[in-house]
Amino acid sequence: MKFDTVIIGGGLAGLLCGLSLTRQGLRPAIISRGQSGLHFSSGSLDLLGHATSQTLDAALDTLTTEEPLHPYSLLGKNAVLDYARQTETLLAECGIAMLGQVNQPHRRITPIGTLRQAWLTPPDIALAPQQGERIAVVGISGFIDFQPHLVAASLRQTGVTVEALEIVLPQLDVLRDNASEFRSVNLARMLDDGEQWRSLHAALLPLATDYDRLLLPACFGLQDNSLWHWLNETLPCGLALLPTLPPSVPGIRLHTLLQRQFVKNGGVWLAGDAVTDIAHDGQNISAISTRNHGDVPLHTRFAVLASGSFFSNGLIASREGVFEPLLGLDVLQSAPRESWTRRDFFEPQPWQRFGVQTDTSLRALRHGKRFDNLFAIGGVLGGFDGITQGCAGGVSAVTALHVARQIAELAGGQP
Ligand SMILES: Cc1cc2nc3c(=O)[nH]c(=O)nc-3n(C[C@H](O)[C@H](O)[C@H](O)COP(=O)(O)OP(=O)(O)OC[C@H]3O[C@@H](n4cnc5c(N)ncnc54)[C@H](O)[C@@H]3O)c2cc1C
Known part of the structure; x- marks a missing residue:
């Protein structure tokens, strides 16, 4: 060859x-x-x-x-x-x-809620909070590769109002038999399925009215970020994702x-x-x-x-x-x-x-x-x-x- x-x-x-x-x-x-x-x-x-x-x-x-x-x-x-x-x-x-x-760096939010300068960031990933912004960091029940309380505690130090919340997604229960299966990539394989979009939306909707932005772990968007686009269009507040512990869906x-x-x-x-x-x-x-x-x-x-x-x-x-x-x-x-x-x-x-x-x-x-x-x-x-x-x-x-x-x-x- x-x-x-x-x-x-x-x-x-x-x-x-x-x-x-x-x-x-x-x-x-x-x-x-x-x-x-x-x-x-x-x-x-x-x-x-x-x-x-x-x-x-x-x-x-x-x-x-x-x-x-x-x-x-x-x-x-x-x-x-x-x-x-x-x-x-x-x-x-x-x-x-x-x-x-180039020449216009921005700051993104890391998986532990600190801010880190970046050159290029996927559009679904959360950038630094705006002054006065009200943010909810939303975990998924049972998912341990993302700790909303830790993220919220770090973010509060930037002077914004942040709460840590959790949603329950019963459709993910099939993954719970084995704790090592409850990882971002496996969650993404389920949530990216168009059949699941509405139930994710339904779980987020009650939270979305009280905040300017919801931050979720990056547990969907393995092939593209169409679910993220759809949620942003249909929820009454913004939504952005935070990278989780590895493996990394955006990566x-x-x-x-x-x-x-x-x-x-x-x-x-x-x-x-x-x-x-x-x-x-x-x-x-x-x-x-x-x-x-x-x-x-x-x-x-x-x-x-x-x-x-x-x-x-x-x-x-x-x-x-x-x-x-x-x-x-x-x-x-x-x-x-x-x-x-x-x-x-x-x-x-x-x-x-x-x-x-x-x-x-x-x-x-x-x-x-x-x-x-x-x-x-x-x-x-x-x-x-x-x-x-x-x-x-x-x-x-x-x-x-x-x-x-x-x-x-x-x-x-x-x-
Ligand atoms: C946890 C983590 C977080 C990161 N976060 C960031 C970040 O926020 N911003 C940023 O800029 N960078 C980040 N990086 C770093 C960024 O991903 C690296 O710069 C980049 O991955 C290095 O790329 P690379 O192609 O040189 O090497 P690698 O990504 O290490 O790829 C090397 C490849 O070569 C293959 N290989 C090795 N030996 C052989 C062989 N003999 N034959 C065939 N294949 C071989 C390996 O299997 C591997 O696939 C992060 C990296 C990690 C691990």
Whole structure:
């Protein structure tokens, strides 16, 4: 099998890179072992969260000076801003509606009721309260992955009136036999069914007259947000959703929409397969072997490593150190091991910044030398802390588009 590009990993980074390549006339393949970070994420994307006290431009300048190894610093401010805008266009072309844009960050409400800055947020997800707003946080009886009292207590600190309430939905009783079945995705499979819409509406209607906005756990909208639209049109107050503990309905929806569009654009999606070996001839990747294709390796002109961080086994931690399992690429990491973590759980953790080293074109390095046709993107990269710096989704998007542009130019695709 021959491809112009093989992408290892079908999370946010791999999918955006693949989509961008298909738009530029190429036919990439994505090999994806299983679930990605999106299946657990909020569904929102962050570009640079600590820009709250600074403009994004100024925050990127500071980053370039203070953190030269951050992926944004490798690319440069103008490129980062440009790729971020291109991501907005790409998502819109995939039919993925998002609120927000570069240079206009907003704050969304997190599953524990705190406010967090975001770049892009699905329109059904709750944004920060308005002054004087009366809010009811509405739990679903028996659903323990969302705690309305906790959310309400945090939200009250922003000065708004908030109450914690609960609705009972007897139609969900069939899921209650096994507590582990009473999860957001299973609830969504039931509630998204058009037959169930009216009973959800009936349970919410008595509450809706007393508040400006109801906040519900994101337990519906697995394929699209038509139920959310319908409830907003038919209830006398607004309704918005809060991401729950994983699994994440909005994250899975984002993944599904990106993946479907990738296939629709002609990309090849090799799901449930795993790359087991990468053959190289000096600094050139020549063939990629996978679990399912055994002795029939995939031949490719370009390879993109989008295998994620520790969470997805794109990086592995052992007693000896942190390593990249497919090629033993150079990894940014601190030694000794005691310096990987800080005692205070809420402090930035050094291990978050561990990851593969590249040059400014994002070509991966091994023993200090770069591969000519192997790029690395997204969570597998080192030099950033997606949680503390609020840039996880942004790094995935921006690095994906940077690599796709270079591959398209080298392959002679249409710009
Ligand atoms: C709980 C949680 C909440 C988050 N919330 C936010 C948020 O609010 N805002 C934000 O911006 N970001 C958030 N993120 C982060 C965001 O989802 C990540 O930036 C993003 O998922 C990283 O994408 P990625 O494609 O690089 O890696 P991943 O999503 O980790 O995907 C890597 C993929 O590669 C596959 N893979 C690995 N090795 C192989 C192999 N050998 N062969 C084949 N496939 C392989 C894995 O199975 C996986 O599917 C969150 C993440 C998590 C986990």
